[in-house]
Amino acid sequence: MASNAPSACCASGFKHEGTPVGKLETIDGVNTYIGTPSANKKADKAVLFLSDIFGLFNNNKLLVDEYANNGYLTVLPDLFREGQISTDDMDNGKINIPEWIKGYQPDNVDPIVAKTIKYMRETLGVKKIAAVGYCFGARYVSRFLKDGQIDVGYHAHPSGTTHEDLAAIQGPLSICAAEIDPVFTTQLRHESEVTLAKTGQAWQINLLSGVVHGFAVRGDPKDPHQKWAKEQAFCQAIAWFDRYL
Template sequence: MASNIPQRCCLSGSLHEGHPTGDLEQIKSFRAYIARPKAGARPGTAVILLSDIFGIFRNNQLLADEFALNGYLAILPDLFDGDQITVDDYDAKKIEMPTWISRHTVKDISPKVEATIQYARAQPGIQHVAAAGYCLGAKYVVRSLQGGQIDSGYIAHPSFVTDEEIGAIERPLSISAAEHDAIFTTAKRHSSEETLRGTGQGFQINLFSGVAHGFASRGDLSQHHVRFAKEQAFAQAVAWFDHTLQ
């Protein structure tokens, strides 16, 4: 695999401060959090956020809001039908990851991703659709880079991604990696680089020192170096989409 399966680090992190400003709406049978940019900010561009196991919760909503502030129509679908891992369950140590993962397989999640892409492309004026994936969500960004489903992809500290999925991409991909990551390890990062070279697609891999798996979506922002890495990873995504969605 290009990255290992989720481990305990997927369940760690900090709750970020802020008040989400988007709306919960319905896409077919599932809900989505949608943050809209100011009129005329960046016409024609949508970014789909494919989340970690915490789904639609404050940190991921705030990321969507940040994309909207940068001019994108940002769509965060509920990939888990309301069965995301909750902060309360995490705090109470009620999580059985193997059981939870068995309820949310590729056959369960992929149709929601495809429906969200179709929804984004159907919005008035949308010409380009990109996707940003965090942890588990990264797998579905990479899979969507096949067959022209999306036009550009960004992933942070990926999990569950296979070498075959990386090797099959047909659109550009950018990756933010953590120095300390038992899932996207140094060896996995290097092998992914070699695989990306063979795709013929544009790619970027940025490594952030001193941070661990999850830093880009749920890092402890009270730590100066973690805040810097989180903010720079987000800036990486925006710069990548600006570059590739022209």
Template sequence: MEPTIKYARQELGAEKIAGAGYCFGAKYVCRFSKDKKLDVGYLAHPSFVSHEELGGITGPLTIAAAEIDQIFTAQLRHESEDILNKAGQPWHISLHGGVSHGFAVRTDLSNKAFKVAKEQAFVQALSWFNHYM
């Protein structure tokens, strides 16, 4: 990611760069949100993001979380709220009821509840990016 961010800033003249991380990609959005390498971030059903990575963000961050998630558990979600409060950056967490980990990228689209959760998670990212970019 770092060479891509550098290229976008230096060669393309990007003034702001947003990052979206789904599942394991969430930790990289957090890592590169440190020191303004990324300006704004979005995470969907994050996996294995350390407290230090989350607490080190230097820009706005939003998270789309699943109610049923053995990785980003309710306890970890609540701990994340405390960490984000201390980070002092704008943040937001949406909890999507009745869906499980991975809902924002792989879900049964024939199930209306699953489909709307996936679509709302996407709209969440777009809205956040539009506001902060």
């Protein structure tokens, strides 16, 4: 594995305050949250947002809105068909991640990603797609970063990604990592560097100190360092997309 399977740290973190301003639609039977830029200066480019295990919850929707604020039409499909981990379960610690994850393997998730890409290209008229993957979603960025599906990729504290996934990418990939992370460990990060170096693609791994797995989407906004690190992770994605998309 290039990053370990989701574990308890994937179901921890803080809820962020704010009111999402995007719209919820049903795309081929899949609930999908869409953030539309007020001034769409990148009309032929868009971001596919592949979420952590909480799916269409507030933190992710607010991040979608931020990508839209930076000029990118952004699409967040429900990868779990309403079977996501609930924030109540997170608060109560009533989560069996190894059991839950059995229902959300590539056979279940790949078709949702594929139909969302098709919708973006054929219905929305998007010519180039960047994809962001937080935790769980990162693996599916790698899996679709080839064959003209996704053009540019970004991972934040990935989970579940295999070396085969990384070795097969056919486009630029940027990764943002946490110093304290039992899922994307120091050893696995270094192994990923070796794998990526053999792909012939542009790649980048940034490491942020003093933060834990999940910080880029569920960090504590009241902690100045965590807030700063979350902002840096977002800026890394935007800079990567602006460069390669």
